[in-house]
Amino acid sequence: MKMALFSDIHANLEALESVLSDARSQGCDQFACLGDIVGYAADPVACLKIVRDLGCPVVRGNHDEGAASESPLEELNPLAQKALLWTREQLSEEQRVWLLGLKLVRRVREFTLVHATLDSPGNWGYVTNCFDATASFSYQTTQVCFYGHTHVPRIFEKCGAVCDVTTEDIVLRRGVQYFVNVGSTGQPRDGDWRAAYAIHDTEAQTLSIRRVAYDIGTTRAKIRAAGLPPSLGRGSF
Structure with a gap:
């Protein structure tokens, strides 16, 4: 089985469609979304529909x-606040209920999905280094856990x-655990504007x-x- 795992779409429809097209061309027949479907860009409803139509595992970002929700947004940067206030006006009540019903952590087959951290997933901390x-x-009970949130692809391994x-x-090694950031589909932050995602080949045991x-x-343009804010269209931060 080949599974495509993507995160941080942030309402970027063009990026999401390109990722799904590329994943299918690579033979992926399964998908998983690591959260932040909406926010920042201009197609929250369309992106939500695509992810929901996939029928794939999704965790909340x-x-x-x-x-x-109607929760305060003071902890977010001003651009994120403006985008989320606009996004709230685009979503239906049914779509809001669906988003809030998503789990923070999911185990799928032999691996785990989370948006931010496993130790406190609802506090939205960032994993950027080995510490x-x-x-x-x-808190990881599976060999592999996939996450997003930082918008930067990265792989950590634990072998002692x-x-x-x-x-x-990389080829997964027996006895080693992996914590894998799949990068951002809609708004990378590593200097490369192209959409990022990961492929997990469970038969070849590769990532x-x-x-x-x-x-x-x-x-x-959208x-x-x-x-x-036009700066949300820069592509990479």
């Missing part, structure tokens, strides 16, 4: 929660000590991070037309 990853490994490994293709170009011009 902080922007999903912010858009679907952060160690806390999540303490925790270390940061390459994000190129790979892929980057896919998309029509960023259309995404930018952001401007919606009255959202």
Whole structure:
């Protein structure tokens, strides 16, 4: 089985469509979404429909929660606040209920899905280094856990000590645990504007991070037309 895992779509329809097209061309027949379907860009409803139509496992992200609830947004940056206030006006009550009903952590087959951290998934902490990853490994019961939230693809492994490994293709080793950031589909933050996602080949026991170009011009035009801050269309932060 080949599974495509994507995160942080952030209402970027063009990026999501390109990722799904590329994943299918790579032979992926299963999908999983690690949260933050909405927020930032201008197609929250369309992106929600696509993810829901996939019928795939989904976990809740902080922007999903912010858009679907009436909770204060002071902890988010001003751009995120503006985008979420706009997104709240686009979503139906049924869509809000669906988003809030998503679990924070899910186990799917032999691996785990979470948006942020395993040690406190609802506090929306960031895993950016080995120290952060160690806390999540303490709660990880499967060999592999996939996460997002930082918008930067990264792979941590635990074999005694925790270390940061390459994000190129890797072969899973017996007795080693992996905490894998699949990057961001809709708004990468590593200097590469292309959409990111991961492929997990369960038969070959491999993990790979892929980057896919998309029509960023259309995404930018939609952001401007919606009255959202134009800087949200930069593509990579």
